[in-house]
Amino acid sequence: xxxxxxxxxxxxxxxxxxxxxxxxxxxxxxxxxxxxxxxxxxxxxxxxxxxxxxxxxxxxxxxxxxxxxxxxxxxxxxxxxxxxxxxxxxxxxxxxxxxxxxxxxxxxxxxxxxxxxxxxxxxxxxxxxxxxxxxxxxxxxxxxxxxxxxxxxxxxxxxxxxxxxxxxxxxxxxxxxxxxxxxxxxxxxxxxxxxxxxxxxxxxxxxxxxxxxxxxxxxxxxxxxxxxxxxxxxxxxxxxxxxxxxxxxxxxxxxxxxxxxxxxxxxxxxxxxxxxxxxxxxxxxxxxxxxxxxxxxxxxxxxxxxxxxxxxxxxxxxxxxxxxxxxxxxxxxxxxxxxxxxxxxxxxxxxxxxxxxxxxxxxxxxxxxxxxxxxxxxxxxxxxxxxxxxxxxxxxxxxxxxxxxxxxxxxxxxxxxxxxxxxxxxxxxxxxxxxxxxxxxxxxxxxxxxxxxxxxxxxxxxxxxxxxxxxxxxxxxxxxxxxxxxxxxxxxxxxxxxxxxxxxxxxxxxxxxxxxxxxxxxxxxxxxxxxxxxxxxxxxxxxxxxxxxxxxxxxxxxxxxxxxxxxxxxxxxxxxxxxxxxxxxxxxxxxxxxxxxxxxxxxxxxxxxxxxxxxxxxxxx
Numbered sequence: 001x002x003x004x005x006x007x008x009x010x011x012x013x014x015x016x017x018x019x020x021x022x023x024x025x026x027x028x029x030x031x032x033x034x035x036x037x038x039x040x041x042x043x044x045x046x047x048x049x050x051x052x053x054x055x056x057x058x059x060x061x062x063x064x065x066x067x068x069x070x071x072x073x074x075x076x077x078x079x080x081x082x083x084x085x086x087x088x089x090x091x092x093x094x095x096x097x098x099x100x101x102x103x104x105x106x107x108x109x110x111x112x113x114x115x116x117x118x119x120x121x122x123x124x125x126x127x128x129x130x131x132x133x134x135x136x137x138x139x140x141x142x143x144x145x146x147x148x149x150x151x152x153x154x155x156x157x158x159x160x161x162x163x164x165x166x167x168x169x170x171x172x173x174x175x176x177x178x179x180x181x182x183x184x185x186x187x188x189x190x191x192x193x194x195x196x197x198x199x200x201x202x203x204x205x206x207x208x209x210x211x212x213x214x215x216x217x218x219x220x221x222x223x224x225x226x227x228x229x230x231x232x233x234x235x236x237x238x239x240x241x242x243x244x245x246x247x248x249x250x251x252x253x254x255x256x257x258x259x260x261x262x263x264x265x266x267x268x269x270x271x272x273x274x275x276x277x278x279x280x281x282x283x284x285x286x287x288x289x290x291x292x293x294x295x296x297x298x299x300x301x302x303x304x305x306x307x308x309x310x311x312x313x314x315x316x317x318x319x320x321x322x323x324x325x326x327x328x329x330x331x332x333x334x335x336x337x338x339x340x341x342x343x344x345x346x347x348x349x350x351x352x353x354x355x356x357x358x359x360x361x362x363x364x365x366x367x368x369x370x371x372x373x374x375x376x377x378x379x380x381x382x383x384x385x386x387x388x389x390x391x392x393x394x395x396x397x398x399x400x401x402x403x404x405x406x407x408x409x410x411x412x413x414x415x416x417x418x419x420x421x422x423x424x425x426x427x428x429x430x431x432x433x434x435x436x437x438x439x440x441x442x443x444x445x446x447x448x449x450x451x452x453x454x455x456x457x458x459x460x461x462x463x464x465x466x467x468x469x470x471x472x473x474x475x476x477x478x479x480x481x482x483x484x485x486x487x488x489x490x491x492x493x494x495x496x497x498x499x500x501x502x503x504x505x506x507x508x509x510x511x512x513x514x515x516x517x518x519x520x521x522x523x524x525x526x527x528x529x530x531x532x533x534x535x536x537x538x539x540x541x542x543x544x545x546x547x548x549x550x551x552x553x554x555x556x557x558x559x560x561x562x563x564x565x566x567x568x569x570x571x572x573x574x575x576x577x578x579x580x581x582x583x584x585x586x587x588x589x590x591x592x593x594x595x596x597x598x599x600x601x602x603x604x605x606x607x608x609x610x611x612x613x614x615x616x617x618x619x620x621x
Contacts, residue, residue, distance in 0.1 A: 001059045001173065004165035005236060007158065012233040013043050013258060015132040015265030016316040018139070019111060023319050027110035029142055049254035056173040060181035068168070068181075071188055072161030075221035076153055077472035084475055087485025090529075091471035093222040095519045097156075098528035098542060102131055103148035105534065106138035108504035112323060116534040118547040118558075119507045119583040128327045128548030130275070130320070132268030133159075133226035149529045159225040163217070163232040164188065167425055170239070171432035174388075180436035187366070187428045188217050191463030193456070194361040214362060214403060214420040217428065218464050222471055224418065230274030231421035233266040235395075238422070241282060242391050244305045245289045248298060256305040260312025267313070268320045272408070272418040277399050281422070284398055288390035327548035331410060339404045339416075354404050365456040366424065369431035370396055376445065392430070396423045411544045484517050487592065491515070491526045494588070494617045499532060501610050501621060502586045507534040509578055510588035511566040511595075512559060536584040537562045558582075568594030575606040587620040 018035055025031045060068075078091040101116040105127070113127045113134075137151040146154070164184065171180040220228045240259050244252050266274025286306070293302050314321075327333060341353035359367050374393070399420040408415035438449040479485075502508060508531065516522040516539070523539045537543065540559040547555060565574055566589075578584040587607050589595050596618075602609065607620035 001056050001169055004060075004169040008162040008166050008229075008232050008236060009258075009262065010040075010043075011136060011158075011162070011229070012236065012262035012265045014039055015136055016268040016320065017261050017264070019132055019135045019268065020316055020319055022111045022135075027106065027138075027142065032139055032142055043258065046254045046257055056176065058172060058176060058178045060168060060172060060178055064168075064178075064181045068164050068185060069161060071185055072164055073157055074188075074468060074472070075160045075218065075225065076157040078222040078468075079153055079156060081489075082472075082475040083489070084479040084485070085481035086489065087479070087481040088489035089475045089485050089518055090525070091222070091475070092520050093471055094525055094529070095521060095523060096223045097152055098523055098525060099129075099134060099226075100148040100152045100529045101527075101531075101535070102127065102129070102134040103137045103141060103151050104532040106131070106135055107141040107148065107151075108532070111135070112319075114505070114534065115546060117538045117542045117545075118550070119534060119536045121581050121583060123549060126323055126326070127546065128324055129546055130226070130268055130271050130324065132265055132320070133229050133270075135268075147532060156221070156225045159229045159232075160221045163221065163228050163425070166232050166235055167428050167432070170235070170426075170429040171436075174429065175433040175436050177433075177436045180432045183432040183435045183439075184428060186457065186461055187431055189464035189468065190216050190364065190366065190457070190460040191218070191467055192216065192362045193364045193460060193463070195463045195466075196459055214400075214424060215417055216363065216366075216424060216464070218467065220418070220421055220424075222467075227270040227273045227418040227421055230266045230270035231277070231418075231425055233262050233269070234274055234278050234422045235425050237263050237266065237278065238281065238285070238391050238395055239388075241285065241309075242289075242388055244309075245286065245293060245302060248296060248301075252301065252305045253308055256308040257312050260309045261316050263309065263313045264316035264320075267317050270418055270421075271324070272415050273421040276402065276415070277419050277422050280402055281394050281398050284394040285390050288394065327410075330549055330551050333410050334406050334408050334415060336405060337407050339407075351404075355400075359400065363424070363427065364460050365452055366427040366431050368452055368456065369434045370427050372434055372445070372449070373430045392426060395426050399423045411541065482517075484515050487590070488515050488518055488526055490616070492530050494590070494613065494619075495526070495531045495533075497611045497613070497617075498586060498588060498619055501619060502533050504533065506585040507536040507583050508586040508588055509536050509562070509582070509584035511590070511593050512537065512539040512562050513566070514590065514592065533586075536578070536582040566593050566595050568598060570595065570598060570600055572600065572604050572606060575600075575604055579606055585621065588617065589620070590617045591615060 014036065017039055021035050022031070025035070078093045079097050081088050081090055102113060105113045105116040113131055115125050115127045119125050133155070137148070137155045140146065140154060141148060141151040144151075168181045168184045171184055172178060215223070217228070220231075237259050240255055244256060244259070263274075263278060266278065268274070293299055338347045338350050339354050339358065341350045341358045345353070400423060402419055403416045406415060407413045435449060435453070438446045439453065440446060440450060498508060508527070510524065510527060512524050513522050514524045515526050516524070519525050521541055523541055524535070527535055527538070528542075537558050540555060543550060543555040543559055544552060550558070561577075565578070578587070589601065595601065601607065601618075601620065609618060610621045611619040
């Protein structure tokens with residue numbers, strides 16, 4: 001059972017602590033190996049003093065591990081290239097994996113990472129984003145020599161498998177049934193029931209608002225593995241936190257140190273799942289546990305442990321928090337609201353509708369199982385592992401309440417997509433436990449569970465399987481082969497030529513909308529995943545998300561400038577602005593651009609032709 005959670009704990013301890021160290025040291029193979037050995041020795045020393053979080057009389061079989069490993073590979077399939085005829089494409093989740101550029105930036109130029117999506121002559125250009133997951137991918141890139149896209153694919157699979165292992169670890173330990181592990185696997189493919197409404201009737205969105213809401217496991221693993229990784233770490237931290245609150249062990253300080261390092265990594269990987277979610281949940285758990293702590297006369301011991309957790313978290317995540325705080329100078333990341341459930345509805349209708357309609361349609365059997373667990377008095381949580389009821393209730397309900405009353409406004413409501421991911425994982429634990437206990441029982445509850453599996457679980461899995469096909473297999477089967485897909489397949493050679501003439505710390509300019517039809521929202525995905533070089537101004541979506549120093553209006557103006565230039569509206573003065581103000585040292589023009597063939601490109605004092613492929617692309621410096 002310990003082996004199941006060791007990958008997540010190891011990555012959790014190394015992430016933020018290692019990134020903080022590499023703000024002081026060059027990011028080289030030798031330093032990376034030395035830091036890994038140092039942190040491993042420290043973790044082993046602390047683990048000898050820390051008390052076990054769980055002891056379980058049963059564990060999953062080796063056959064389960066083999067099957068679970070296959071499930072862990074499924075999200076990876078959505079971000080690898082797919083081929084049809086002479087064309088190539090990638091599943092829809094590749095849009096969020098445009099952050100591969102962060103991996104290449106860290107691997108090539110170290111920490112703190114410069115912004116690979118935008119550059120300007122005035123300003124520090126430090127990336128304002130939670131990048132610890134990408135630092136972990138960059139570490140594997142340095143060790144293996146793999147590119148950022150390859151490292152992203154590999155860590156996506158490792159993240160998915162680690163998450164499966166942690167959820168299974170909790171489900172088996174709590175149920176004391178090894179078959180709970182097998183129930184976890186179908187839950188991985190659960191999709192929102194609201195998608196069935198849209199499939200049945202295109203008019204279903206006339207009465208229920210279709211907008212950003214929490215994701216289930218597969219969608220998060222495919223689209224945003226950094227948030228899934230963060231939520232997985234949070235689940236371990238919360239479980240360990242309950243050990244600190246309820247276990248009268250002198251060596252809780254050692255466990256607190258490990259928790260602080262992991263909590264810093266969770267925050268550094270996701271501001272929402274690992275930052276805001278535990279910031280809300282942990283104090284609530286502490287308050288609900290106060291009567292027990294007072295009765296046990298352990299107030300000073302618990303306060304000391306919490307102080308150590310906070311101190312280590314700040315020590316490991318302080319630099320990252322300082323970098324991210326720069327966004328507050330130009331933007332307000334979140335605003336209060338009441339989650340709009342019904343189209344044209346009133347707030348007093350949306351309030352109950354969020355819990356009775358929205359969550360039920362989004363999570364189906366997961367939330368129903370949580371309700372069954374809460375209502376059933378004959379299903380107590382293990383008392384020998386501490387009273388976990390406060391943790392379960394708080395971890396599930398508090399993030400959902402956050403989604404209902406707060407939303408993020410940096411680009412879209414990504415708070416709603418990610419902050420409740422710890423809730424989702426814990427509901428999967430509860431669901432697997434409930435199903436393993438009651439599925440097939442000849443009781444009223446057993447019949448209810450069986451009916452729920454047929455009515456809710458089966459169609460939810462079909463929704464998830466449909467997404468898996470759409471993301472990982474549709475293009476291979478259906479195509480189509482277009483000029484854009486053929487150009488995408490051939491673009492790797494162009495980027496190899498760019499790398500030959502462009503140093504890793506120089507920025508390139510190419511059409512922000514190049515091959516934009518390959519992604520569900522316009523983005524230059526070819527540059528992001530294959531160039532291994534910075535861009536002086538990417539698409540509007542990525543400027544809004546990653547150029548934290550820009551206001552929305554400034555981002556729109558810059559996007560308009562570069563879009564206009566690549567449409568062909570250039571002057572020598574505009575070329576100078578690109579090179580001097582936005583640090584565009586290399587200019588990449590393809591036959592698809594309106595800029596192609598403009599005489600000014602061959603007769604100006606700013607950029608000179610250095611490489612070309614006849615009739616396909618030209619590179620200027």
